[in-house]
Amino acid sequence: MSQIDTPLKPMPSAVSVLIVDDEPGMRSFLSKALTKKFALVETAASIEEAEQLRSRCHFDLLIVDIRLPGRSGIEWREALDDQERRSDIIFMTGYADMDVAIQALRAGASDFILKPFHLDQMMQSVDRCIERRLLKRENLMLRRDMSLGYSSTLIGNSDAMTEVKRIIERVAPTNAVVLIEGESGTGKELVARQLHALSGRRGPFVPVNCGSIAPELLESELFGHTAGSFTGAKGNREGLFSFASGGTIFLDEIGEMPLKMQTSLLRVLEQKSIRPVGSEKEINIDVRVVAATNRKLQDEVEDGNFRRDLFYRLNVLNITIPPxxxxxxxxxxxxxxxxxxxxxxxxxxxxxxxxxxxxxxxxxxxxxxxxxxxxxxxxxxxxxxxxxxxxxxxxxxxxxxxxGYPMDWALKDVEKDHVTAVVAAHSGNKSAAARVLGVSRKTLDRKYKEWFDSETEQEF
The missing domain is CATH 1.10.8.60 (Helicase, Ruva Protein; domain 3)
Structure with a gap:
């Protein structure tokens, strides 16, 4: 083992790791190295002790010695067979036995490391595991988006939409909270997706409709929960904030969020950490928050339905989508x-x-x-x-x-107004406008010449 600090690759910090080894020195060494990088690092000396910790908290990665008192790491079937709360597993051993290595990989190990090892060797293995895990999350969200026909492309070249696109390009690379306002159906989620697509963040885009989740379940959905924390909580569960690690969480219809949850969300925004329901430990998060509403939140604040301090915290950068x-x-x-x-x-x-x-x-x-x-x-x-x-x-x-057009307009006025509107809708592309109007480009040019070519603006 090398005691030299190895440069660590940037990676979302909201990752939990459990180290299982009967050697106190190894537990201390790995815990010290991984705590610099990840939000939650726990240690255990045996499978029984590790299973008690796993029953109270979800772990993204397990680093397990094969030779342990009592059951060996390969015999930890509760973790190896748990498809619902599947963790990546790195097995360690001090015995250079190829059969053991093959057995470990067949048991479901993500990697196999022989003791003694250099710290950078372990860190590279950890990085590979976490990167695969984040990639699986992102692919899951992309498959969901594709199945639902989602796109992050904003359509429209009006002055209003051009301004919206300009703001998005400017604020997307930052980590600032963004509040999107607009009537229902204007495309607030598309704007949020565009913000994420241009942000350069590696994690997934996770949309949450705050108005569609029962108030009593919203905290658990967002922050996760531990086994037995409430009726029906049979196991640990990651919240959507953890699932969005390294990416963006989109809180749609934020105006529907209950006041109690508003208090919890404000705390998350200020401290950049979450506490799963039933847990005593804080978990650091690396998640960008984008919120949206079809209500006027300022009015909701005045009516006592929305926290003033949360409104100011969300309204750092505002994007309003025109109807x-x-x-x-x-x-x-x-x-x-x-x-x-x-x-x-x-x-x-x-x-x-x-x-x-x-x-x-x-x-x-x-x-x-x-x-x-x-x-x-x-x-x-x-x-x-x-x-x-x-x-x-x-x-x-x-x-x-x-x-419609005013009843006192002459037919020539209606024609001129409509034709110029169609040309404007095609950003001045007269060939495209002519196809829509069902006339030749030559006819359209003649019309424009009659309407606009003279100083007196002779009208047709």
Whole structure:
């Protein structure tokens, strides 16, 4: 064993390790080295002592000597066979026996180290185990996102969305808490995902809807719990904050969080540590917090429904997403995006919407924002009806109220206003606008020349 400190690779600190060895010197040596790096490091001299600790706390990594008094490390079936609370295991032995090494690996060991060893050899093994564990977590979240069709791409080139993207790019690389505000359906989770994607953080993105979890279970879901801490807690369980180690936790609908939990969350934000329900130990965390709400939290504070100190702690950096009705120029781009995406998901042929369809979609107020637009496109694809036709077939009472042109406008004014709006929606790309309008680029150029080319702005 080398007593020289080895440079440690940066890694999320919210990792728990249990060292099992009957030699006090080895336990002390490894504990001292690993405590510099990880949040929780425990030691035990036997399998029985280790199992008592494991019953009270979850461990990400077990470092176990094979030769122990009583049962050997390879005989620790409670840990080796526990699929629900599976830990990575590094076995150690002072006996250079190939059969023992093979037996250890077959038993489920992640690595096998022969004593005596250099500290950097152990640290490299530990790093490999934790990196694999973090990668599994990230892959699990990515598979979930792919199965649900999640994306971190923000659609829209309106001035309002361009400003949102600019803010995201500026604050993403920091570790600051971010509060996202906006009406339901505006894409708050997409903004949070974009923040995570551009942050460079290695851990997963973990979304939590604070309004969908029963208040009495929220603390356990976020911070984890120990066996027997409450009725039904049969074993230890990692909380979502631990699961998000090294990454980002997204607390959606934060305004729905009970006041008691608000107090606990404030403590977590200030101390950067969590305490699982039923545990006496604090666990350090390396997690970025992004929160979102469709309520006006300032009003909730004034009404006594939200803690003022927590509001100030969350509102360090604020991103407000404008509703879709305030950026109609984004509707066309969003429509094309959802049509392509849903066409693949639903297995329907590629659809090109008509000028009338796109006009109807742009004129609608969209109280449900982008979520309502996506649902509308999905219904139209499933029913095989373009939006304009779908709305015409609805009973009059169910037809959407749309904003139109003033009744005293001349037809030439309506034409000019609509054509220029379509060109603006395509960021000035006249060729793309001409395709949507169903005219040639030459015709569009002629119209623009008639409207804008003279100093007197001769109108068509």
């Amino acid at each position: 879709l009705r305030d950026r109609p120029e984004d509707v066309v781009e969003l429509t094309h995006h959802f049509t392509r995406q849903l066409g693949v998901e639903l297995g329907v042929r590629e659809v090109v919407w008509s000028h009338e369809d796109l006009l109807k979609l742009q004129q609608y107020e969209w109280p449900g924002n982008t979520r309502e637009l996506r649902n509308m496109i999905e219904r139209c694809l499933l029913l095989g009806k373009p939006p304009a036709e779908y709305w015409k077939d609805l009973p009059k009472a169910e037809q959407p109220v749309q904003s």
